[in-house]
Amino acid sequence: xxxxxxxxxxxxxxxxxxxxxxxxxxxxxxxxxxxxxxxxxxxxxxxxxxxxxxxxxxxxxxxxxxxxxxxxxxxxxxxxxxxxxxxxxxxxxxxxxxxxxxxxxxxxxxxxxxxxxxxxxxxxxxxxxxxxxxxxxxxxxxxxxxxxxxxxxxxxxxxxxxxxxxxxxxxxxxxxxxxxxxxxxxxxxxxxxxxxxxxxxxxxxxxxxxxxxxxxxxxxxxxxxxxxxxxxxxxxxxxxxxxxxxxxxxxxxxxxxxx
Amino acid sequence: xxxxxxxxxxxxxxxxxxxxxxxxxxxxxxxxxxxxxxxxxxxxxxxxxxxxxxxxxxxxxxxxxxxxxxxxxxxxxxxxxxxxxxxxxxxxxxxxxxxxxxxxxxxxxxxxxxxxxxxxxxxxxxxxxxxxxxxxxxxxxxxxxxxxxxxxxxxxxxxxxxxxxxxxxxxxxxxxxxxxxxxxxxxxxxxxxxxxxxxxxxxxxxxxxxxxxxxxxxxxxxxxxxxxxxxxxxxxxxxxxxxxxxxxxxxxxxxxx
Numbered sequence: 001x002x003x004x005x006x007x008x009x010x011x012x013x014x015x016x017x018x019x020x021x022x023x024x025x026x027x028x029x030x031x032x033x034x035x036x037x038x039x040x041x042x043x044x045x046x047x048x049x050x051x052x053x054x055x056x057x058x059x060x061x062x063x064x065x066x067x068x069x070x071x072x073x074x075x076x077x078x079x080x081x082x083x084x085x086x087x088x089x090x091x092x093x094x095x096x097x098x099x100x101x102x103x104x105x106x107x108x109x110x111x112x113x114x115x116x117x118x119x120x121x122x123x124x125x126x127x128x129x130x131x132x133x134x135x136x137x138x139x140x141x142x143x144x145x146x147x148x149x150x151x152x153x154x155x156x157x158x159x160x161x162x163x164x165x166x167x168x169x170x171x172x173x174x175x176x177x178x179x180x181x182x183x184x185x186x187x188x189x190x191x192x193x194x195x196x197x198x199x200x201x202x203x204x205x206x207x208x209x210x211x212x213x214x215x216x217x218x219x220x221x222x223x224x225x226x227x228x229x230x231x232x233x234x235x236x237x238x239x240x241x242x243x244x245x246x247x248x249x250x251x252x253x254x255x256x257x258x259x
Numbered sequence: 260x261x262x263x264x265x266x267x268x269x270x271x272x273x274x275x276x277x278x279x280x281x282x283x284x285x286x287x288x289x290x291x292x293x294x295x296x297x298x299x300x301x302x303x304x305x306x307x308x309x310x311x312x313x314x315x316x317x318x319x320x321x322x323x324x325x326x327x328x329x330x331x332x333x334x335x336x337x338x339x340x341x342x343x344x345x346x347x348x349x350x351x352x353x354x355x356x357x358x359x360x361x362x363x364x365x366x367x368x369x370x371x372x373x374x375x376x377x378x379x380x381x382x383x384x385x386x387x388x389x390x391x392x393x394x395x396x397x398x399x400x401x402x403x404x405x406x407x408x409x410x411x412x413x414x415x416x417x418x419x420x421x422x423x424x425x426x427x428x429x430x431x432x433x434x435x436x437x438x439x440x441x442x443x444x445x446x447x448x449x450x451x452x453x454x455x456x457x458x459x460x461x462x463x464x465x466x467x468x469x470x471x472x473x474x475x476x477x478x479x480x481x482x483x484x485x486x487x488x489x490x491x492x493x494x495x496x497x498x499x500x501x502x503x504x505x506x507x508x509x510x511x512x513x514x515x516x
Contacts (some may be wrong), residue, residue: 047301158326158359165381174366174367251409252366
């Protein structure tokens, strides 16, 4: 379609050339509308990932600390949370929040008098993905915390550190180094799980791609594009996590290769 | 006014014992580790506690900075009851420094940072001043040049001296040493003992659990011999090593000397 007229830019020209010579219809290259849908889909996937990743890490750090609390009911609460979110499929969780909880919450009226849910679908997706990944992060951080020797914590208390002070300045920095490989895995998983937001019409990468292939009738092509795009996105995340792991390596500690 | 008693030492003066341990009992499950132990430590004194493994030496000094809670008796540090449930244990630990057998340095911090951490995080002191003091302490334990090395890059003896500097950075009144040379090889033992001896000579109140008899003899003002949770005998070193009175002491000294 767009190739009937002169392509507007170099990328579109490449797309038209591919279509003319290989018969592969890459509308995300030569159709400006499809291209913008696709790019904003990538943007939404990155946004969902980064924000959920941030909140899931906070849930992990706080939850793992609360798990060591002196109060039984706090520990029960945390363990209950982990059981619920680890033992249920993430898609069921997303539906539970978007169709279940959202319906129980009061709706608000917008400027033109339309009744809108309290949280948008994007916000619910972030909410439920953060809890899902957070439940795993608590367990991952716990494994790291348990790997910190008691004698090290004892040395901190002997220096007058409080429990929170010991956690922040001694236990956490060591625990993070121990659990980075496991954390790495979970965050990769989180990025891939953002595709489930498709089910509540969040215009992320998969949703945008589906819209494109139904319009352009290029299903197999878009499948390959989709796959490769996820490979690249996860690749960037893994690269970032690995550089972080390297920058945190300490000589003479664990697998530390620093210096 | 009466509420102040929980945090400040009531009417304690430096001529009274700095640490006063009276009839202390402690059990771990069914096993009674301390069966009524008493000792007095005056300001500036160096005390060595010796005895066979499992006799309760380490438990005793861990009770002094409340790392271990006691079941009975009393421990007073500068007149303040350690066993008082209202006591701020963290405040107590700030004046009682402790060095461990396994050094227990923070592996993610350099030698200098290990020394600086507690004064900055716990005492909230000014970073520049702490760094200045930390560098002097590193020099004092003769590790100048190793400031930026991580614990994993230092030998056992060097790590132990960093640990001593780390405790001293909190400006404690009393130092506890829990078998600090037991994990070291013979050459590095000397450097650590040299540092402790210097401290003792400067007038720091030191309580050591040790197996270094020669060192105990040279440095200690008073020796306590413990066995099976009781203090069998205590005496100034000359008397203790020349004329041990109890049979158990004689057997123990016979085995190791």
